[in-house]
Amino acid sequence: MYTPLLALHSLTRWLILISLLFTIYRAYRGWLLNKPFSKLDNTVRYVTVTIAHIQLIFGLWLYFISPIVHYFLHHFHTAVHERQIRFFGMEHITVMLISIVLITIGSAKAKRKATDKEKFRTIAIWFSIALLLILSSIPWAFSPLISRPYFRPF
Secondary structure, eight states: HHHHHHHHHHOHHHHHHHHHHHHHHHHHHHHTTTTOHHHEEEHHHHHHHHHHHHHHHHHHHHHHHHHHHHHHHHHHHHHHTTTTHIIIIIIIHHHHHHHHHHHHHHHHHHHOOSHHHHHHHHHHHHHHHHHHHHHHSSSTOOSSSSOSSSSOOO
């Protein structure tokens, strides 16, 4: 079950990145150009949050069955000094949880704003911060510290 779930988590990463980028683009465009907050903007916001929550479920499930995390939790005193083990056992999950909380809060706050400009501004700020955090904690293939492939086979 671990390998297919890891592949699914890796694939969903691209969905959340694409949806976040599109939502942020629409938010800045709407905010800076004083566009009306349309039904499409609301749908894009909702879909992005939904994809983020699906990714969260995959990630948490993966966290509890991962052999890397199992090693980290059972050998904490030595594992915390091993960069790759610490990254997946502590850093990745912490930053990603914070990011999903920021996306969720930003979405909820935007829904409650009175004006279209405030809705766009709220989404733009909260989602941008979350995106920066996400980008900093993805194990990119080009990373000299933690390198993983862009796509994993099922």
